[in-house]
Amino acid sequence: MQRWIELEGVVNMRDLGGLPTSDGREVQPRRLIRSDNLQDLSPGSVAHLVDELRVTDVVDLRSNIEHEVTGEGPLRSSGLRHHHHSLIIEDADQRRTVEAALAFSFEDDEQPRAKPVRDADFWSRHYTGYITTRPDSLVAALDVISRSAGGTIVHCAAGKDRTGTVVALALDVAGVPQEEIVADYVLSAERIEAIIGRLVDVEPYRRTLPSHTIDEQRPRAEAMTGVLGWVRREHGDTAGWLRAQGWTAQDVERLRSRLVD
Template sequence: MTRWIELDGVVNMRDLGGLPTRDGRLTREGRLIRSDNLQDLSEGDVRRLVDEVGVTDVVDLRSNVEYEITGEGPLRATPLTHHHFSLLAEDQDPDRTVEEALAVRWGRDESTPRDGDFWGRHYTGYLTKRPDSVAAALAAVRDSAGGAVVHCAAGKDRTGTVVGMALSVAGVPEEEIIADYVRTAERLEQIIDRLIRVEPYNRSLPTHSLEEQLPRAESMEAVLTHLDEGYGGAVGWLRASGWTDADVEALRVRLTV
């Protein structure tokens, strides 16, 4: 079972240790941690993550706009290694202002139903439009000195895609990867409550129901199918992105017992 990490400042943090792999191993505790936004961590939360959980690296998947508006967060004051990789295509334009980026991402037509197919297309878009950031985020996990926290805003979509790929490389079966992704539904209402009044999320979240935000199995299945059919799996995708066999093995060793 995956393990929730209960802190004052987050609601969707869990350690991905203890998951079985296809070759009889387990994922290692304290190596890969997924989370929602880390902006509200208390001093006690920070001490626990660093001193007890053993976090050394923070992999931030928020967009440039989110980062600029919501700020660095309390972990930036610690001597951890921080990585920021946006998965949004519009963030590739360095000359775009914050307001222009807000108009592109949060000023668009929001009438498309957010069902499982919508989210599946959204997630595979990260792989096709920002493969650089996805590969770099996985490299940060691979090269971390201790535990790596991967987070975005809700810890569901961008985080779910990256950690799902990491677990796939580790050899975790598809059904276990999907079950972990869907488990975020247990905290979804609390996640939305945290974000719905915060800029820039207050531009979009109030217009959609909780049902539309639910993590559904078919969304993660779409990611894994895309990887399997196009590349023979997550490992093949990473090789196509420039990873060597040694790079892949290093990630697998980092994540498994």
């Protein structure tokens, strides 16, 4: 099936439906959709998502800074349920104002410092950091997917890193083989120039993106392989990780069933 969803206002939206599972089933279409930032959706795009694809829930993984600076977006007035679950550790401190967080995050941008090498190992550690520092938000995002009456859109800014981590964990619970999960993650590389082009001049991304090359942002298979490998070494699989966070076997089955039944 056609995975890409071509709509005005996004460049990295696709349906996870059609991915095979290890037991011979497949992820059902219109259950889980991944995307880049939804702020530029046209009225026609909103209508398509709501009326044609039957989306009922949106999981917004952007930070408090992004959420405040870029605004609510056109889907907010469409009647969908919105769930904001930042994966940034600083956002766990709800006492910090957006203004203070923005200043803290970028105050030393002009100071000379060693620039990290943003290779596959860097991104793998980065994604694993979401799991170890914000398990609350990851669990909450997966819970939304499991309880949605219709389709769920999971998005961040680019739709590849934070979104990629949540989607990978969801697909792992559904029983999608690792190579298929990794292949889906890497698909965002096909749109990387367009993804960065949407964000590079937009606040707050313009503060850091111009200093990163396209190649540094390009998804590589080894990055997601490393994350899934960490989950398996530490917990057996994502279901084991979820049980360590307090989920029951019934909770895990609810997520699996929502995606494949």
